[in-house]
Amino acid sequence: MSMLSLYAWTENASDKISFILYTDNEKYFEPYFKDIQITFVNLTPEVLADWKGKDNFMFRVKVKAIQDATIKYPDNDVLFLDSDTFLYTDSGPLLAMYGQDKTILYAREYSFNEAVSKGGRNSSLFLPVIKNNKIRIQGLEFEFSGNNYSWNTGVIGFSHKNLNLIDLSLELTDYLYERVKVFVIEQYSFSLIFQTQTNVQASDKYVYHYYSRKKPVDEYVLKFVSEVVQLNDLNNKKIFVKKFTADLFEKIKTNPQWEDRPVLMDKIKLLIERKGDVRILKHVLSIIKNKLLMRY
Structure with missing residues (x-):
C-alpha cells in the first residue's frame, strides 16, 4: 500500500519513479507491481546477518538498505518509505522538496532535553552519550546536544548530491549503539546527521505514518491488498489506490x-x-x- 500509494499519487509516475523493494519473499509482491518498474533485492539470512552488524541490531538493516540503494543508483534521488506509511494526497510538493541543502524526514517529534524532562527512557539513556562529547566520523567532528531534535524517520528523502549523509548516519548508528542499546538509535542518528548538515523538511502533509495505529489500520491494509491485486488495468489501479488511501486517511482523522x-x-x-x-x-x-x- 505504501509503494502503490506513491505511484498512484504521482503524476507521470512511470517517468519519475523506480521502485526498489527489499524483501525475503519476492514472489508474494510480484502480482501487485505488474507493469510497474520495480527491482527486488533479496534479503537472504546471510545478508540480514551482515547488515545487522556485530551487535545484531535489527534497525541497522534499514540504514544498510538505503545505503545499498545509493550504491546501486548513485545518480538518483532517494525516497525511503517505511512499510507502515501511505501517501494520501498529490506527491508533487513532496517530490519538489529535494535539494543539496534540503532533506526530508517524516515529522519532528521532540528535543532530547524535552524528552528527558518528561521521563522519556530512551532519551534519558541516550543523551549522556552525546552531551559534552565530540564525536569524530569520517574525518568530521560533530557536537550534538539536548537541544537537537528526534525526527520520526518513517520517511527519509535526500538528493543524490547528499549520498554521504547515509554513510555518516550508518557510522553514527554503530558508534551510538555500541555505547547505548536503545532501539531507536538509527532514528536518532538520521535525525542528528540530517539536521546538522541540511535543512530538514517534514513530509507529514503528504504521507501518513501509522506506527502508533497499526492494529486498527492493518485491518484496512488487509482489505487493500486483497482488492488491489485483482485490478490488472494500471489506470483503474491508480484510481482505486487514490480513493482508498484518501478515504483511509479521513477515517483515521475521525477516529482519534x-x-x-x-x-x-x-x-x-x-x-x-x-x-x-x-x-x-x-x-x-x-x-x-x-x-x-x-x-x-
Missing part, C-alpha cells in the same frame, strides 16, 4: 481513539514487565485521563 488503544495496551504491558515503574504508570494514567476527557 485508534491511537490510544494500542499505545495504552503497550504501556500497560511495559508497566507489568518493569514491575510498576512510576514513570510508565504516570504515562498510563495520562492516556486514560485524556481518553475520559475526550469522551465526556
Whole structure:
C-alpha cells in the first residue's frame, strides 16, 4: 500500500519513479507491481546477518538498505518509505522538496532535553552519550546536544548530491549503539546527521505514518491488498489506490481513539514487565485521563 500509494499519487509516475523493494519473499509482491518498474533485492539470512552488524541490531538493516540503494543508483534521488506509511494526497510538493541543502524526514517529534524532562527512557539513556562529547566520523567532528531534535524517520528523502549523509548516519548508528542499546538509535542518528548538515523538511502533509495505529489500520491494509491485486488495468489501479488511501486517511482523522488503544495496551504491558515503574504508570494514567476527557 505504501509503494502503490506513491505511484498512484504521482503524476507521470512511470517517468519519475523506480521502485526498489527489499524483501525475503519476492514472489508474494510480484502480482501487485505488474507493469510497474520495480527491482527486488533479496534479503537472504546471510545478508540480514551482515547488515545487522556485530551487535545484531535489527534497525541497522534499514540504514544498510538505503545505503545499498545509493550504491546501486548513485545518480538518483532517494525516497525511503517505511512499510507502515501511505501517501494520501498529490506527491508533487513532496517530490519538489529535494535539494543539496534540503532533506526530508517524516515529522519532528521532540528535543532530547524535552524528552528527558518528561521521563522519556530512551532519551534519558541516550543523551549522556552525546552531551559534552565530540564525536569524530569520517574525518568530521560533530557536537550534538539536548537541544537537537528526534525526527520520526518513517520517511527519509535526500538528493543524490547528499549520498554521504547515509554513510555518516550508518557510522553514527554503530558508534551510538555500541555505547547505548536503545532501539531507536538509527532514528536518532538520521535525525542528528540530517539536521546538522541540511535543512530538514517534514513530509507529514503528504504521507501518513501509522506506527502508533497499526492494529486498527492493518485491518484496512488487509482489505487493500486483497482488492488491489485483482485490478490488472494500471489506470483503474491508480484510481482505486487514490480513493482508498484518501478515504483511509479521513477515517483515521475521525477516529482519534485508534491511537490510544494500542499505545495504552503497550504501556500497560511495559508497566507489568518493569514491575510498576512510576514513570510508565504516570504515562498510563495520562492516556486514560485524556481518553475520559475526550469522551465526556
